[in-house]
Amino acid sequence: MEHIQKRKKKAQGYIEGKGLRALPHNIGYDFKKNKLIYLMSLPIVIWFIIFCYVPMGGILMAFEKYSPVKGIIGSDWVGFGNFRAFFQGPYFLRLMKNTVVLGVLDLIVGFPAPIIFALLLNEITTKKFKKTVQTISYMPYFISSVVLCGLITDFCASGGVLSNLVAGVTNSGGRNLLGISSYFRPIFVLSNLWQGLGYGSIIYIASLSSVDQELYEAAVMDGANRIKQTIHITLPGIAPTIIIMLILRISTLLQVSSDKILLLYNPSIYKTADVINTYVYREGLQNYNYGLSSAVGLFNSLIATALLLITNKISAKCSDTSLF
Amino acid sequence: MVKKKSFGEIIFTIFNYLFMIALCIICIIPIWHVAMASVSDPTLVSATSGLILRPLGQLSVTAYKIILTYKGLLIGYSNTIFYVIAQCTITGILSVMGGYIVSRKTFRYRNFLMLFMIFTMLFNGGMIPSYMVVRNLNLIDTRWAMLIPSAISVFNIIIMRTAIQGVPDSLEESARIDGANDFVVMFRIILPLCKASFAVVMLFTAIGKWNEWFNAMIYLPTKTSLLPLQMFMRELLIKSSGDAVNQADMISNAQLYMTLVKYAAIIVSTLPILCVYPFVQKYFVKGVMIGSVKG
Numbered sequence: 001m002e003h004i005q006k007r008k009k010k011a012q013g014y015i016e017g018k019g020l021r022a023l024p025h026n027i028g029y030d031f032k033k034n035k036l037i038y039l040m041s042l043p044i045v046i047w048f049i050i051f052c053y054v055p056m057g058g059i060l061m062a063f064e065k066y067s068p069v070k071g072i073i074g075s076d077w078v079g080f081g082n083f084r085a086f087f088q089g090p091y092f093l094r095l096m097k098n099t100v101v102l103g104v105l106d107l108i109v110g111f112p113a114p115i116i117f118a119l120l121l122n123e124i125t126t127k128k129f130k131k132t133v134q135t136i137s138y139m140p141y142f143i144s145s146v147v148l149c150g151l152i153t154d155f156c157a158s159g160g161v162l163s164n165l166v167a168g169v170t171n172s173g174g175r176n177l178l179g180i181s182s183y184f185r186p187i188f189v190l191s192n193l194w195q196g197l198g199y200g201s202i203i204y205i206a207s208l209s210s211v212d213q214e215l216y217e218a219a220v221m222d223g224a225n226r227i228k229q230t231i232h233i234t235l236p237g238i239a240p241t242i243i244i245m246l247i248l249r250i251s252t253l254l255q256v257s258s259d260k261i262l263l264l265y266n267p268s269i270y271k272t273a274d275v276i277n278t279y280v281y282r283e284g285l286q287n288y289n290y291g292l293s294s295a296v297g298l299f300n301s302l303i304a305t306a307l308l309l310i311t312n313k314i315s316a317k318c319s320d321t322s323l324f
Numbered sequence: 325m326v327k328k329k330s331f332g333e334i335i336f337t338i339f340n341y342l343f344m345i346a347l348c349i350i351c352i353i354p355i356w357h358v359a360m361a362s363v364s365d366p367t368l369v370s371a372t373s374g375l376i377l378r379p380l381g382q383l384s385v386t387a388y389k390i391i392l393t394y395k396g397l398l399i400g401y402s403n404t405i406f407y408v409i410a411q412c413t414i415t416g417i418l419s420v421m422g423g424y425i426v427s428r429k430t431f432r433y434r435n436f437l438m439l440f441m442i443f444t445m446l447f448n449g450g451m452i453p454s455y456m457v458v459r460n461l462n463l464i465d466t467r468w469a470m471l472i473p474s475a476i477s478v479f480n481i482i483i484m485r486t487a488i489q490g491v492p493d494s495l496e497e498s499a500r501i502d503g504a505n506d507f508v509v510m511f512r513i514i515l516p517l518c519k520a521s522f523a524v525v526m527l528f529t530a531i532g533k534w535n536e537w538f539n540a541m542i543y544l545p546t547k548t549s550l551l552p553l554q555m556f557m558r559e560l561l562i563k564s565s566g567d568a569v570n571q572a573d574m575i576s577n578a579q580l581y582m583t584l585v586k587y588a589a590i591i592v593s594t595l596p597i598l599c600v601y602p603f604v605q606k607y608f609v610k611g612v613m614i615g616s617v618k619g
Contacts, residue, residue, distance in 0.1 A: 014432065026432065027433070030431070030432040030433065033430060034428065034430060034431050034506075036505055036506035036507065037425050037428055037430075037431050037506060040421045040424065040425050040506065041425050041437065043418065043421075044418060044421065044422050044425070044441075044476065045437075045440070047418070047472075047475060047476050048440065048441060048444060048476070050457065050461075051454065051457065051472075051473055051476075052444035052448060052449075053444070054449075054453075054457050055448065055449025055450070055453035055454045055456075055457050056447070056448065056449045056453070057449070057453070058449045058450075058452065058453020058454075058456055058457070059449055059450075059453065061452065061453065117347075120340055120343065120344070121344070123336075123337070123340055124340060124341070124344065129341070129344070132348075133344045133347070133348055134605075135602050135605060136348040136351050136352060137347060137348065137351050138601070138605065138608070139351055139352070139355075139598065139601070140351055142531065142535075142594075142597045142598065142601050143355075143594055143597075143598075144534070144535035144537070144554055144557070144593075144594070145535065145537070146535070146537050146554045146557045146558045146561065146562070147554075147557060147561070147590050147593060147594055149561070149562060150557065150558075150560075150561025150562060150586065150590060151354050151358070151590070153561065153562060154561070154583075154586065155354070159370075159373065161357065161373075161374065161375055164373040164374065174373075194350070194351070197347075198351065199608075202608065202609055205609075206609055225330075225332075225333075226333060226336065259537075259538050262538075263558065263562055277451075280450070280451055280452070281451065284451060284452040284455070285451070285452070285455065285542055290452055290456075293451075293452050294450065294452050294453060297450030297451060297452060298450065300450075301447065301448065301450060305446055305447055308446070
């Protein structure tokens with residue numbers, strides 16, 4: 001009798017509190033209830049396995065002397081040999097320095113700018129003017145990186161607009177700016193700023209509009225001027241957004257927009273322009289040095305993950321805002 | 325509440341307006357320069373060192389004639405249009421389905437599935453292992469290589485999930501009583517109510533595809549006939565190959581037009597997006613906002 005009741009109960013629903021042992025039953029029961037959902041999940045799960053999880057297995061290549069003939073399983077293991085080769089190789093310091101410098105410069109210049117722009121735009125009361133400024137400032141974002149780099153190449157070529165401008169200021173004759181290593185960093189950072197400023201401000205403008213208007217009225221009553229209102233009401237109001245954006249930004253610090261660098265750089269400015277990701281591309285896909293390239297890629301993504309977790313933790317501690 | 329402005333505030337307002345105007349000029353001027361130079365006299369353009377703010381010499385559309393007869397651009401244009409449409413279709417269906425399944429309250433393992441997807445945002449195999457997967461699937465040098473590896477983005481699924489969760493359950497229940505299955509509920513009931521978010525996903529997909537070049541470079545190494553527009557733009561702008569101009573040998577002083585042809589190509593390839601985006605701008609704001617809601 002008891003046994004029949006148990007079976008009846010079992011057929012009726014999920015078994016709770018039994019952990020993994022109940023999993024097959026629960027999945028089976030869930031499947032019966034949601035057959036079409038499982039059918040829909042199928043292509044999505046397969047896609048994630050093939051294009052996200054299988055490549056994670058490819059990380060094994062970082063620990064072996066990969067040979068295409070022997071495959072991932074059959075290639076000779078070298079342990080941390082590839083990592084050692086990279087850390088002790090001639091390019092390690094240069095790559096680290098360039099990646100960090102470009103990433104940090106881009107952060108310092110490119111992160112606060114959209115916030116300041118949003119704050120200034122917020123002070124503009126003419127609706128039509130505000131809208132026009134927004135539309136125009138978003139425009140550069142929609143220009144493809146190929147066209148943007150084409151513009152940069154053209155403007156920086158000897159005789160180009162920027163090159164002439166620089167020549168006028170420094171009295172040094174119009175040279176090709178992309179051939180001089182000391183100019184690469186400002187060109188890269190400023191062009192990123194040009195492209196991302198307006199679009200980057202969208203999120204701040206949106207969160208500004210959700211700041212409680214009554215607070216401002218109360219502040220005016222108390223005699224606070226514009227600057228005081230900004231410091232005491234506006235900034236605290238959008239602080240959570242700023243912090244989230246900062247976390248996301250810092251986690252991609254070492255990624256740098258490598259597709260732009262690939263389009264812009266040339267061997268004569270590798271000294272300042274070559275970054276970890278462009279090196280991964282050259283070693284892996286141009287020189288077929290898969291093992292070394294995977295090791296460098298893994299190193300880079302481990303640092304990115306660590307940065308994300310650390311910044312997230314710090315911000316959760318200090319300000320109660322965190323990504324997860 | 326009308327309040328008299330202080331002197332400092334007036335100064336600030338004036339400077340603020342001037343700053344905004346300056347910023348707009350900086351945003352527009354490179355494109356304006358290119359547009360104006362592209363219809364100018366080529367000899368005058370090469371002799372000018374500053375910005376070109378109005379057409380120099382006689383207005384001429386020769387550069388446009390050259391670029392519009394350049395085979396590479398035509399191939400690239402048609403391929404890009406194909407990729408945009410195909411990618412939007414594939415990504416559209418998968419994003420709606422993905423958002424739908426992880427928002428089903430009756431689906432016990434939805435949270436596990438979401439984690440399964442979000443984990444890939446945090447950690448991935450990197451460029452080389454991904455390339456090798458695509459190569460092992462024999463997708464290299466096929467159109468599929470441009471479509472399948474970029475078919476799903478977790479970001480799109482999160483956008484759709486957020487939108488679907490906002491649809492009231494009662495609508496679905498009444499449809500179920502009328503005998504609707506999951507597909508019917510998803511496409512006929514929920515999708516029409518999530519049009520705005522769906523539009524955002526489509527827009528991001530379309531614009532990303534229009535501007536894409538890196539995947540084409542690594543996944544289509546030898547098939548020139550499949551390359552998208554941006555790859556031809558790269559040939560023309562970055563590698564400065566004279567293909568476009570050489571093809572146009574009916575023009576006597578073709579070489580002279582090299583710079584102008586580049587400019588005309590920039591305008592021709594960028595114009596569609598620059599014309600469309602102001603109209604869909606409001607959706608971007610929505611998209612950015614939804615995207616910022618944590619998953």
